[in-house]
Amino acid sequence: MFDYEEQLDQYLETIEEMIREKRYAELRDMLLPMEPADIALLLEESGEEKMPILYRLLPKELAAEVFVELESDSQEMLIRGFSNTELKEVLDELYLDDAVDIVEEMPASVVIRILERATPEMRKSINEILKYPEDSTGSIMNTEFLSLKKDMTVSDAFKRIRRVGGEMETISILYVTDPTRHLLGVLSVRDLLLAEEEDLIEEIMDPNVVAINTMEDKEDAAQALSKYDFVAMPVVDMEERLVGIVTVDDAMDVIEEETTEDFEKMAAMLPSDKPYLRTGVCETWGARLPWLMVLMLSATFTGMILNHYENALAACLVLNAYIPMLSGTGGNSGTQASVAVIRALSLDEVNFSDILQVLWKELRVSFLCGVCLGGANFIKMLLVDRLLLGNAAVTLPVCAVVCLTIMFVVIFAKCVGCSLPILAEKIGLDPAVMASPFITTIVDATSLLIYFTFASHLLGI
């Protein structure tokens, strides 16, 4: 495992030196013991020129493993440079689900070349998986898995594993099916090892199998794998026939990807599936501008409210100084509630039927927070603004207006913040979009209305 900053640069220098001095055998020996993910990192960091040289030093099987770990633009570059034989060699070594991932990322011209070189079965399987919707479990499953029959003995099963197990992604979990491919049970390789040779599979399998449908969201599949601590999970079609498996490494990738998307959506960006430094300036710009524009233009309402109360403000200009603090505190309070609820929704801890319980909780929390913040601000205004900074305009009624507003804004912000994501999910929107920037904009306008209502009643302006 690389200690990123320290070792990487050192390796890159060594590689450059070895290539310059054509010490290829030595270079190959240096790469061989490394993990595929680390070799992929070295290839990418070594630059476009050296990447094909390094890649061609690797033995066939390792080369395929490294290939899978590369970013899609590096994969594309390598494929474009491959001879037909080289391409075929890589494809033969790939697991099916990895091949599909690669095909999905490549431009059409490269896809055609890949499909031409793939074996007929692989081509058929790739096409089948590509038919599933982008976010479905079907799109990430692997159709190469090992299935057993219930009337096999344990020693039959071992024979089957020895015969075909080498090509499978996992053999730790084995599924038992009937002749129509319906799932009958599941067992682990450990169960096989601990059983007697002549035991029947039927006797040692667990008939209670948790399966997921091809059309279910891949995020649900990932959550289920995590919840049940499975290393693999069977995928069934609409007729409940076993068609594939999802493995825990795919689940981790899905979770990482979805978490990044959640972070991006919650920070008002359109989701991108590339690492930060590999996304071009224009692409990043395109992902960030839309929401900034929408939120900027929606601030027109806030401006209109301020214009409406222009005279009241002119009469008591000191009120103006507290507006940023009020909208900031409101925005932060709302963000806290919305982020807590969005995360709880995505971990399945909360759902629509809990909305009243959530609201009741936030109401009490926000009341406590509001009272504390209002009180603290009252003291601060009197001690700092009035006494220390000597601002005579900070009178008791002004303090009262500001502090009452804080209390009400915090309560309003938290209630809106906790309920909007739940409502969004109920009507089929992504709750993550209801995070901080969206709520801040609503809270900004509302806090001004609350502020001026209190001001006109208590200060008579």
Add this chain to the structure above:
Amino acid sequence: MFDYEEQLDQYLETIEEMIREKRYAELRDMLLPMEPADIALLLEESGEEKMPILYRLLPKELAAEVFVELESDSQEMLIRGFSNTELKEVLDELYLDDAVDIVEEMPASVVIRILERATPEMRKSINEILKYPEDSTGSIMNTEFLSLKKDMTVSDAFKRIRRVGGEMETISILYVTDPTRHLLGVLSVRDLLLAEEEDLIEEIMDPNVVAINTMEDKEDAAQALSKYDFVAMPVVDMEERLVGIVTVDDAMDVIEEETTEDFEKMAAMLPSDKPYLRTGVCETWGARLPWLMVLMLSATFTGMILNHYENALAACLVLNAYIPMLSGTGGNSGTQASVAVIRALSLDEVNFSDILQVLWKELRVSFLCGVCLGGANFIKMLLVDRLLLGNAAVTLPVCAVVCLTIMFVVIFAKCVGCSLPILAEKIGLDPAVMASPFITTIVDATSLLIYFTFASHLLGI
């Protein structure tokens, strides 16, 4: 797998009915085929009274699996009700790492009872693991694993697996050690199955093992498992001796927990390790108030700036209407950059040496965003505010001031937003704390300074 809302209520009703009518055998048969995680959910939702009844219906081994999946307050309640024999039965069935997790969560009185009932070896192992710092890999590792010797044959290895494999958490990955417990190699159960009976372990093992140290951050261990697609990873002590393993299910838990913490920190909350609805009102209040208070009080600076320019504002009150839009847009721009960089940091895509590359990228992105937002706002101010709403105070110079400010604020916000998290990580702080609320506060004050600087130069106020 539960479809949460639909099935859960139905099950709970059935359970209540069965308990009322004392149909325990039937109830037990209903629970038996379920996954432990689902049974745990049913137990918790069925309420404090029914939980012990349901729990006692489960056979010993399943009961332990369900116990692990319960929240710690439910575990505590059950333990308090256990007889000593019951407690011992549960402890005997637990995997060591799960037992440690439970001990860590319990109050002292319960811990003493647990340690009294545990076998001497388990007590020793629990105490050993408890010595590791909270966030270290040592604290989540399992010290029960299967190790092989290099001079064993494949059939010796199978004998060993059959003898002790039943008590191990995983046997898919096996480690080879020398007599001083130093790691020599790794192999999968698949390698064993595909090898010949008389092959030596030494011949089929992979001598390149990626291991992690007990003292390394558990998040690094989790990231490594995810990066290398491992199902387990060996943990070594300072003398490079194998002392435990971390498995992929623990890694997924760590990632989920750390992600939740990141979300919480980024929304200005103190991290909590309990699910949303299980955190009490006072606890939630305590987690949320501190940052709200700090951020509210730090808005004093914004207020001071507004007070300072009170006369300028009074002279041109229309400027005031654009302040919320400016600080909102600045805050959102900064949030986008900071969240993108924080996520890239936590995925190891970016580190300190990339800071200039990140800044250069954000500079270009923010320039593009700034120009677009400034331009759009210019058009909107002229068309909507001046022509449509007839606000004569919106003159060309005023438009120019607002739009120039937008451009500079967006650029400033994005540069601060992207560099603060990197700098925070460099000096050992958590970058997640540098997210939106913190940056919003800085940007709020700065945007006012930029605004009034342009205003005083262009409008002569």
